[in-house]
Amino acid sequence: MNRRYYAVILAGGQGLRMGYDIPKQFIEIEGKPILRHTIERFMESFDDIDIIVVLPSGEKEYWKEYCNRTGFLKRYIMPSGGITRFHSVQNALKYVPNGAIVAIHDGVRPFVTSDFIRSMFEKMEECNALVPVIPPVESLREIGPDGTSTAVDRSRYRLVQTPQIFYSELVKEAYSQPYNPLFTDDASVVEYLGHKVSICEGLSSNIKITTPEDLAVAKAIFRGEKR
Numbered sequence: 001m002n003r004r005y006y007a008v009i010l011a012g013g014q015g016l017r018m019g020y021d022i023p024k025q026f027i028e029i030e031g032k033p034i035l036r037h038t039i040e041r042f043m044e045s046f047d048d049i050d051i052i053v054v055l056p057s058g059e060k061e062y063w064k065e066y067c068n069r070t071g072f073l074k075r076y077i078m079p080s081g082g083i084t085r086f087h088s089v090q091n092a093l094k095y096v097p098n099g100a101i102v103a104i105h106d107g108v109r110p111f112v113t114s115d116f117i118r119s120m121f122e123k124m125e126e127c128n129a130l131v132p133v134i135p136p137v138e139s140l141r142e143i144g145p146d147g148t149s150t151a152v153d154r155s156r157y158r159l160v161q162t163p164q165i166f167y168s169e170l171v172k173e174a175y176s177q178p179y180n181p182l183f184t185d186d187a188s189v190v191e192y193l194g195h196k197v198s199i200c201e202g203l204s205s206n207i208k209i210t211t212p213e214d215l216a217v218a219k220a221i222f223r224g225e226k227r
Contacts, residue, residue, distance in 0.1 A: 011107030132202030
């Protein structure tokens with residue numbers, strides 16, 4: 001069965017501006033908003049992938065005007081973000097049909113590569129849900145209820161990234177559940193129903209830009225890529 005590909009790009013969230021007068025996803029690096037860099041990676045992956053950009057209601061007009069002015073992204077769906085990440089994804093999945101494969105990705109992770117995206121979609125022939133992970137490089141400690149801490153074996157843990165990719169029937173069923181504060185990402189929502197989530201090796205460069213320090217690193221990476 002041929003399945004259509006969808007990419008849900010989540011932008012906004014906490015609305016951190018990092019000292020700028022615009023939200024972080026609109027900050028420009030090398031002449032383009034971070035959000036555009038991210039979307040372009042998916043557009044480069046597949047010519048016919050359907051793009052869904054989820055933005056807070058108050059930021060949709062800014063993005064629409066940018067796309068019209070620059071001629072970028074002429075065909076896309078733009079639902080409004082929700083109270084939480086869970087509700088934002090829930091809003092986006094209303095536009096995804098059954099029989100599709102959907103990638104859900106943070107709009108401020110612009111360093112995912114098109115080759116990596118394609119490889120994840122290809123791996124979906126072997127599983128129903130796929131999440132990229134990387135091993136932690138720092139030592140880890142577990143904090144107990146009394147405030148004391150204990151060293152843990154970091155080889156048993158992985159850091160989770162996006163995109164997280166699912167068969168649409170599965171992830172839509174998962175997001176029909178009531179919201180639970182234990183839902184930290186899409187994989188946790190799917191697992192709560194008892195479904196298995198497969199993992200694959202992620203990209204150490206696939207950083208999420210959430211702080212001024214992250215932004216400085218991102219600018220340095222972009223400068224390095226131009227050389």
